[in-house]
Amino acid sequence: MTYIGQPVKRVDGRDKVTGKAKYAAEFNVPDLTYGYVISGTIAKGKITRIDSSKALALPGVLTVFTHENRPHTAWFDMSYKDQDAPPGSPFRPLHDAKIKYSGQPVALVVAETFELARYAASLVEVSYDEETHETDLEAHLSEGREPSIGMATLIKPLPPKPRGDADAAMAQAPVSIKAHHVHGPQHHNPMEMFGTTVVYEGEKKGKPYFTIYDKTQGAPNSQLYVKQIFGLSLDQVRVISPYVGGGFGSGLRPQYQLFLAVMAAKELKRSVRVTLTRQQMFTFGHRPQTVQDVELGAAADGTITALKHGAIAATSQFEDYTEVVVNWSGMLYDVPDATLEYKLKSLDLYSPLDMRAPGGVTGDHAIETAMDALAYELNMDPVELRLKNYSEKDWTEDDKPFSSKELRECFRQGAERFGWASRNPEPRATKRGDVLVGWGMATGIWDASRMFARAEALLTVNGKLRVSSATADIGTGTYTIMTQIAADTMGMPIEDVIFRLGDTDMPMAPIQGGSWTASTVGSAVKQVCEDLKKTLFKLARKSSQSPFHNADFKEVIFRNGQMALRENPSIAMSLTDIVSLNGGRAVSETSTSMPNPLELKKYSRHTHSAAFVEVEVDEDLGTVTVTRAVSAIAAGKILNPRTARSQIIGGMVWGISHALQEDSKMDHRYGRFMNHNLAEYHMPVCADIHDLDVIFVEEHDEIVNPLGAKGIGEIGLVAMPAAIANAVFHATGKRIYDLPITIDRVLY
């Protein structure tokens, strides 16, 4: 039996739909207290006074923490840096009187009930001295500067040096196009709001102990953060996060409720829960506002001869958050004369934060709509143009070859499934009743990264396998695919295998982001099961009576819950029998799985996609409907087509959201996001979503990891907005450069 590659149902599905799965703010303990965060109302300035007296007068209110009475925490910035911290000086909640952005937490009310804390919070009076703030990137486009370098820029490289002379090549190109795009900020808004339950476990030898249930994409990240800031040791802080109600990147950094909840619990010596409101979900990291300029020059035959792609993005005043926006253009198109530029402007905002396909979806929209415009200039089919300029190597990374790249197959299979061949390229020429129909396509690209991780595998005396790693499952299906990998590697029935995650008592894994979990943790799970097999083999052959006594590890196979001789499978021992040789104790192994950086460095490792989209545009009323879409994905080995398809569909829906709906609207007079609720911050509902189709093209990759699997968390999203925008152009003949494409942008 093999499970890898099978559409195994989610192993956590039942627990989730029956409510048995518990989230951070659902773990209850006796005597729990509740914190409610008071959010600041100005974008820049100083708190001049906080009057908590009315709140404190209410029976049941324990305290109100502010910058004036907060306990001491670590001195240095270093201690506040989490695993996803960009270069700079991380935000410290309640640090001092300074206001750095609108919505900043300024106080925490702690009370015996949530309702009381919330009411008390409404009685706290905060006064400010306001200073002039700057939040509008579009007013500062000429002030872009180079981002600072740090750990984060290792994973998210800055643009390569210019290549050739893009300006000269552009001037000479017989055909060229130019575009300017503005992308507004967006907020992650996972269904589950941020929340932390800190269980105060009492003191041992004068040292407090905490069990922390946190909403996070990496329990170890939260643990380290708490340990450093509050001067604790690792064994005083256990972080547990078995389920996450969506993250999309927002859980890659500890959010301020974690800091506040731990601070309160430590100080009050009580268990404390702090949850954020939906409105407060708009008061931390977000996808940054980004403005891009793209230019393409081509020869008459469609060969692209010049490329310029520049971006400027907003960041906070305290950290240089960067993302890869422009490099993708260079990876997709091997243009001899090219300039890629990425600049930052610090504004009075919170630091941006990775949000599903960070930078990728932004940059792809610009380059891939530019490609569409160029195809029209050249009178060439958009797929043809892409094939004409298909890159066989990645010049942004020293001309490395791709570890695998089946993008051609994505084009071929996607186009075929969609029926692209019958497209009349003429804009405005296709109608269905009174509405215009448009077909558009785009290429997508994302990273196929792998990090280092550890995992433990334990075979119980009953012959059940428990594998664990402190990774997260943000709804992507980690539980399921890790169970599959473990069952396959051990040759055990999947019912006998349990995978556990999200607990710092488990072996270390990196934060779940960048689409690297399947690759990273999957490799660790495979590795530890391989190691466990060796241990079991040694155990089995120890006794001189053992049929395996003279066997070599290479000569045995593991299947159907047994270890058998490859050449003579009738000689076999069940795994339960092997464990029984361990003196009534389980057998366990812990392993580390690390990519070989030297080997990996020789290749550019990416997933690719081609999205084909049909839209209907009611031109009188400005409405756009994505009536169908096909995404063809090249992502190496697909571990579970069911969960993989869900990931891609989720990405495609997000693409529709990104192209047509999502937009955090700031009133720059106040430096404040105004549509901070889900009634006014739009994302698609079922009625917006029609026929979505996913193709996984076969792709073999022996470089990326032993499983041959690349991550698929983000690639489903990347190409969609450009494909939709291109379809809108095809339908209407109007190129809309800014996103989202709302009614008013279609009409005016």
Added chain:
Amino acid sequence: MNPFTYARPDSVDSALDELKAQPNARLIGGGTNLIDLMKENIEHPTRLVDVNRLPLGGISELPDGGLRLGATVTNAETAYNALVTARYPLLSETILAGASPQLRNMATNGGNLFQRTRCYYFYDTAMPCNKREPGSGCAAIGGYNRIHAILGTEGSENQPTACIATYPSDMAVALAALEAVVQVTGSNGERSIAFADFHRLPGNEPWRDNTLEPGEIVTSIDLPAKGFNQHHTYLKLRDRASYAFALVSVAVGLEMEGNSVTDARIALGGVAHKPWRKPEAEQLLIGREATPDNFRLVAENLLAGAKGYGHNTFKIDLAKRAIIRALGEAMRSKV
């Protein structure tokens, strides 16, 4: 959210007494709007008086051929009621264009009339807002006002525009077109309010959404006999296909003989502090042919004097387009 007490009276009289006893008492229907407003610290009732046990349920026929919709009947029950779907399909369609099934299952007809604006600034207590805090200013003017009003906002020389909020209900747009009558009871007895007079323009009292007096209760919404069940449409334009408030909406009821219009009602939603109707514009159509040109005349007339505030200026033209489309759709028989 402030502390409050809760009562669930079973007679209108005792409900009236409850309201009288505490000036800060509020009625609660489905709670789908009021509870949100309390959580957001915008409304601070000290006592909630639940209307759901009052004998104000049911949908019944009136002697004049009309229909009485009880105040406590849910939006869902109303929309799916057989009498409503047969005789007032416009109302049914309009209710179903609003909110979500879950919300419509909770929301009451009475409560729907009183839902408050979705103005971002009204919902954010850190912001100035004349409606929430009289005299504090209107942040939407000069701010982000994509969803705001384009009609009925004009102030005067000594009274500048105080509020550009819209009243967001879909249902009420149909009720305006159907010329419903709101029945209310107060300590001074009962009175009927024509729908056109029920909601009001902000004027210099933007905190007053409607003409209900303190202490009064809506007991029912009465529909006159004429239901326009042959030619009607509700067109709602919004930022997604469902579960979003209208940027612009149009409720149309027509009566026709051949291609000529014998009666017409047109009400707009999402454009003003109340459902927008203008009998003068309707007159332009009555006795005329249902042609695109005539529809255009009506649209121009309805939007005459419209004023944009920046982000919402597009709604002026969008509303005209919507009116023309909706009239065209209503013209084609629905039977």
